[in-house]
Amino acid sequence: MNENQAFPWDHPRFRSWIGVARACQLMQQAMTRAIADLDIKTPHLDILINLYRFDGISQQELARKLLVGRSNMSMLLPQLEKRGLIERRPDAKDKRILRLSLTGSGRDLTIQAMAIQTGLIERTLSRTPEDRCLQVAEAMEDIIRILQTMEPADDADDG
């Protein structure tokens, strides 16, 4: 690009993506405030919801689902464990695999947090009709598919 070319913010795809990025950022901030009373942040919530949904998931599978680097996970999981919200135990057959579960109080907190999250999303998308939601979802599926082909190899995803 040289300075005689159009500015990136004049490109329709660029503008539309900037809208997506801004909406994400605002949603992230609203969510952070909404769950602050539960004394968790959004990366913790992502982990808790995955353990709620996939009880006994391995640490490696969780990292893949969350797109979180291993270094990040190794900070977040002990925080949740110390608070008694999750448990880590070796797999019955293969001791090298660590399996993760919610404790009773982790489950209670996750249910509260999911209700807050669902409420916020419902409220935020309330002016977006269902067919528009579907169009957005389809566009995102295409984008995700393309971005996934750009992902680095598994061993390098410590970002």
Next chain:
Amino acid sequence: MNENQAFPWDHPRFRSWIGVARACQLMQQAMTRAIADLDIKTPHLDILINLYRFDGISQQELARKLLVGRSNMSMLLPQLEKRGLIERRPDAKDKRILRLSLTGSGRDLTIQAMAIQTGLIERTLSRTPEDRCLQVAEAMEDIIRILQTMEPADDADDG
């Protein structure tokens, strides 16, 4: 929500939002990798692009545009200043206002980074036709408008 209710991931709005959030996260990671050679991260790029676009912007206006808390800004700006990419100087009329500009090398680096960013967005949205881009942009505008009404007062946005 009690456990007899549907899981949040069964709600159409929730599912569509999860797609948006995942696409954003993947894009962020792809962008981080794409600009790593320039030795900047995405929060630096957001600042640089804003200074490119709004030369002489005040620190306060920048913080508002970026949705970045003041504590974050006060870490990122000195990093860019030390590398000689930006300059901060008091406003000619009101010395309490700090105005920000790119240096020559900051401008060069920003132009390179914008070309990388635009290329990545074009590639990622290449399978999304322009009318679909427009539908996404419109949906995001509604979402942004609602989220903005939920924003805390200016003084409290140090998140």
